[in-house]
Amino acid sequence: MYAVILAGGRSHRNGRHKACRRYRARAWLAFLCRPLRRAGLGVRVVVGLRAAQASRCVPQGVRRRWNRAARHGSPLGSLQAGLWGRPEAVLVMPVDVPPPSGTLLGRLRHALRPEGACVPAYRGRRGHPVLLGARLAHRLRAADARTERLDRIVAGGPCTSCATQARSVRQNLNRPRDWRLYVRASRGLGKDLPPHPGRPRLSRRPRRQPARAGGRQGA
Numbered sequence: 001m002y003a004v005i006l007a008g009g010r011s012h013r014n015g016r017h018k019a020c021r022r023y024r025a026r027a028w029l030a031f032l033c034r035p036l037r038r039a040g041l042g043v044r045v046v047v048g049l050r051a052a053q054a055s056r057c058v059p060q061g062v063r064r065r066w067n068r069a070a071r072h073g074s075p076l077g078s079l080q081a082g083l084w085g086r087p088e089a090v091l092v093m094p095v096d097v098p099p100p101s102g103t104l105l106g107r108l109r110h111a112l113r114p115e116g117a118c119v120p121a122y123r124g125r126r127g128h129p130v131l132l133g134a135r136l137a138h139r140l141r142a143a144d145a146r147t148e149r150l151d152r153i154v155a156g157g158p159c160t161s162c163a164t165q166a167r168s169v170r171q172n173l174n175r176p177r178d179w180r181l182y183v184r185a186s187r188g189l190g191k192d193l194p195p196h197p198g199r200p201r202l203s204r205r206p207r208r209q210p211a212r213a214g215g216r217q218g219a
Contacts, residue, residue: 001088001109002042002090003091003092004090005029005033005046005094006082007019007046007094008047009048009095018096018173019057020056027057029045029057038102044064046064046078047064047067048069065082065084067081076149079092083140083141087138087141088137089133089134104120108162115157115158117158119160120169121169122164122167127170130154132154
């Protein structure tokens with residue numbers, strides 16, 4: 001089993017490539033790769049548009065592959081660039097989502113069927129990452145990226161939902177505003193996986209009790 005991170009997009013909404021955004025004194029891509037490698041997964045990064053900039057942020061020990069057809073904008077084509085070697089299970093995640101926890105990876109592995117996929121779901125809504133069985137990954141490898149879509153192939157096969165309490169599986173850090181909220185929510189936390197970003201809660205100051213008119217009456 002190995003992981004494929006899709007980082008071949010244009011990233012036109014950000015001043016720099018999404019993979020190279022700074023997070024906790026390192027490139028975001030390096031932060032994504034760390035929990036995956038710690039779980040024993042080999043990591044492959046697929047670059048495409050703005051490949052030179054994204055490649056500079058790929059950590060040592062992580063294999064890089066260039067999707068030559070990235071201009072067509074096909075997620076299936078990007079994934080196919082990262083599929084090579086003998087068929088085995090593949091964890092697929094875009095570069096603009098939070099990293100999964102080790103607990104979630106273990107649950108996805110346990111629920112996976114070789115001919116299908118397993119997707120985490122928060123409150124019944126599916127998210128990322130997607131774990132592909134070996135047979136399904138082999139099928140996707142031979143699919144025509146010009147006429148077929150990755151999401152439809154995955155949804156059309158046996159696709160198991162794995163319930164989780166991690167709201168981060170539904171997060172998308174594509175827009176600059178989403179990224180700022182994520183960074184703001186993670187400040188001061190020691191964990192690798194920050195909570196769901198939202199507006200910071202402001203501590204309420206205690207209300208002053210209104211002074212009584214005339215003060216205390218003398219005896």
